[in-house]
Amino acid sequence: MREQKPTLARIAEILGTSKISVSRALKGQPGVSDALRQEIRDVASKLGYEYKRLLIPEKEKSLIFLTPKRFYLSTDAFYHSIYYHLNALCLANNIPLQAVILEREMELEGNVPECLSSAGGIIIGGEITPPALHAVAALDIPLVAIDHNEIIEPMDCVVIDNYFAGSLGVEYLYSRGYRRIGFIGSHEQSSNVSDRIYGCLKALRRRKLPFHEDWLISNYNFSTDSYVLNIELPKEMPEAFICHCDRAAYYFIEKLKSEGFHLPEDAAILSIDNTDLAAVCTPSLTSINIDKQRLAEEAFRLLTEQLAGRKTPRRICLDVKIIERDSVPGR
Secondary structure, three states: OOOOOOOHHHHHHHHOOOHHHHHHHHHOOOOOOHHHHHHHHHHHHHHOOOOOOOOOOOOOOOEEEEEEHHHHHHOOOHHHHHHHHHHHHHHHOOOOEEEEEEOHHHHHHOOOOHHHHHOOEEEEEOOOOHHHHHHHHOOOOOEEEEOOOOOOOOOEEEEEOHHHHHHHHHHHHHHOOOOOEEEEOOOOOOHHHHHHHHHHHHHHHHOOOOOOHHHEEOOEEOOOOEEOOOOOOOOOOOOEEEEOOHHHHHHHHHHHHHOOOOOOOOOEEEEEEOOHHHHHOOOOOEEEEOOHHHHHHHHHHHHHHHHOOOOOOOEEEEOOEEEOOOOOOOO
16 A cells, blocks of 8 residues: 655644644644644654754854843743743744843943844843834844834834723722722833823723822832832722732732731732732732733744744734732622
8 A cells, every 4th residue: 555645634633633733833833732742743753744843044043032121120020931931932943042131221222232133033021212122123133022012113023902901900890899999000110001001091081980190109119120118108098909010019018018908808909910929919919811921922923934034014912811819809
């Protein structure tokens, strides 16, 4: 009997999976588990199926994950998690990945590390200053931004619907019986935080709920790039707060406890990001989840498309959802 020619369909049949999964695994694309990816490659190899692994130009070059120091050190492992998932994708495709932390002085002056110029591709994690962004873009290397959308410098990006996240927070608290809602964060921190604030304010206005100027509270110290406890609470306290991230929520909870508040009875706290910190806080944080793994997967896919020759910039916006825990009881 004539030996059956190895095809994607044949590999899929042997493993009981789909042709799409086989194709993704062999092309190094996301959407396939590491275990299945290896099984597919093993079967393909045994059958003699020829496939091209994803390679970046000039094999010695690595991909670089570039993130500002203030995000990498002061946030609640948000970008650490993204790097972890990116690294897993790169390992599966035999591509070296290097993390580069951008110092604040370099960011402000628009200077970037020399190692970027020899990279095969760059993924930016978080919002960097316009001078630094322009300097990176000027290197003319395949580039993708995660959690940052810059209109002035069009580029591939994977972003979160931060405006919707702010609105969703208000609507959730409203559904739980809360009417006086404050926000922990500052417009000056980043455009993402600003979008979350604006989304919150729009939802409050739509629901005809009150909002006082001193209900917008920042517990972030810009000179040290850290969260602090020495903040002034409003005389007339809201019933609930939306915090722009889990770490801001953690420090705000500690502040409230130090002032004699009992949580969540005296104030409900809802945060955004849903990092590991949300689950270990006391009380555990109801948080708006951002899929860090999918951020990494989509960024990796966009970068590989550029390496394959695509030129037109693409923008992918991910949705968010509420993860309920103890910090927002019903009323």
